[in-house]
Structures are given as structure tokens and as C-alpha cells.
């Protein structure tokens with residue numbers, strides 16, 4: 001089941017850039033994002049009104065990773081300890097629970113993913129291997145920990161046998177808060193694009209790559225005000241995007257024209273050939289037709 005019709009092993013990678021605005025990313029059109037989009041599609045998505053989906057980090061990543069809206073997973077803020085992530089866990093946990101042969105990997109340094117801060121750890125049981133760096137231990141925060149996440153993720157994606165991986169970078173959000181959406185913000189997006197290039201290179205350089213088909217998706221949790229900051233309901237804060245591409249795929253994929261953040265989890269499941277259980281409450285549908 002986890003092989004394509006032409007016998008390739010299905011693999012999936014979800015890369016997260018925290019707080020990257022779609023309009024800025026489109027204006028920059030950096031090479032690695034363009035490379036990925038050229039193998040699939042780049043959707044502009046707009047988060048629902050803030051009373052449905054607050055433009056807050058823990059809420060955004062919970063929605064993307066669980067495939068259900070905040071009204072279901074109940075994560076309402078970064079420090080929220082009363083939620084239903086145990087009932088609506090991440091797509092990594094779901095995939096492993098559905099099929100114990102699916103190996104899952106996470107790499108991140110935001111507290112919610114690897115500690116008990118707020119709704120964490122979002123990358124909890126069912127994540128077979130986790131590269132986690134507690135950014136509180138590093139003076140530069142994400143500027144120090146993102147390169148460590150990249151280094152581990154590059155190695156794991158290159159030589160590991162993981163089937164479904166999630167790799168998160170937090171620098172852009174930090175810069176957005178500090179400087180607004182200006183030159184510094186554009187510069188850090190270029191850095192993240194280079195990280196994406198390195199991850200794609202790690203995948204394409206695998207010794208088994210010619211026998212694999214990789215779905216790679218890229219997304220963000222929220223946008224930023226021009227002057228920096230998020231949490232409100234402005235268009236700038238509600239901006240998001242999904243980029244998805246199939247690497248090593250032999251057939252021309254049929255991608256849906258519209259996308260929403262809740263489509264990401266079912267898209268990963270569809271690619272991994274994991275049947276979606278109605279009890280999971282997935283609010284979206286696979287982007288591959």
C-alpha cells in the first residue's frame with residue numbers, strides 16, 4: 001500500500017516556516033520555493049476570521065498538523081493547556097498509529113513541539129524520532145537553533161528511513177516581530193529558502209531516491225502586520241500559503257485549485273496511502289485529485 005503503482009516507496013516531508021507572509025514570499029519568489037512549486041502548486045490561503053482561527057502560532061500549527069479547525073482541536077493560544085490534541089493528534093501520530101510500519105520524524109525548536117509548554121508537546125507519542133532543541137538554552141533563540149534543526153534534518157532526510165517528517169523553522173517570525181515586514185524580514189526568508197534548498201538536496205541525494213516518490217509540502221501558521229506582530233484579524237495577519245510538490249513522481253499529478261490549511265494533513269495521508277478514518281474528523285480533503 002505504501003508503494004506507488006510503479007513500485008516506488010512513498011515518502012512525505014512537511015516543512016514549516018513560522019510567520020511568513022504569502023505576498024512577501026511571492027514578491028521574492030526565492031529559488032527553492034519556486035523549485036518545489038514547479039513540481040506541484042503554490043496556493044495562497046487566507047485563514048478564517050480570528051474568532052474561528054486566531055492568528056497565533058500554537059493554533060496555526062495545531063490546525064495544519066491535526067487537519068481540524070480550532071473549534072475541534074480547541075487550542076486557542078500559545079499557553080493554552082486545555083485542548084483536545086490528545087483526541088486530535090498530529091498527522092505524524094495518526095500515520096504511525098494507523099500503520100506501525102510508517103516511521104515518523106520531527107525536527108523543531110519551538111517549545112510547543114517538544115516541551116510541555118502550553119499545548120505541547122505537539123510532536124508527542126507516535127513521533128518515532130525527534131530532533132529537538134530548546135531555544136531557551138540559546139542566546140540567539142531561533143537564529144541559533146534553526147541551523148541546528150537544519151543540520152539534523154538534513155542528515156536524517158539524507159540517510160534516514162523516515163516515511164513522514166516535519167521540519168520547523170522559527171526565525172522569520174522572530175525577525176517579523178523585531179523589525180516588521182521589511183529588509184530584515186526579506187533577508188531571513190532568503191535564508192529559509194536556502195534551508196529548503198538544502199533539505200530538497202538531501203532528499204534528492206538519497207541512495208534510494210530513484211525508488212522513492214516524495215511529497216514535499218511547505219506552509220506557515222500566520223502572517224504579520226507590516227510593522228510586525230500577529231494575533232489579530234487583519235488581512236496581513238491572516239495570510240498563509242501552501243506549496244506542494246511531488247519529487248520523483250512519474251505521472252502528472254492533478255492538484256485541486258483551492259486549498260485550506262486543514263487540507264494538508266489529508267494530503268499527506270493520501271500520499272502515504274493511509275486510509276482516512278472518519279473518526280479523525282478531518283475538515284479538509286487531499287489536494288491531489
Ligand SMILES: [Zn+2]
Pocket residue numbers: 018019056057058060173221222
Ligand atoms: Zn507563528
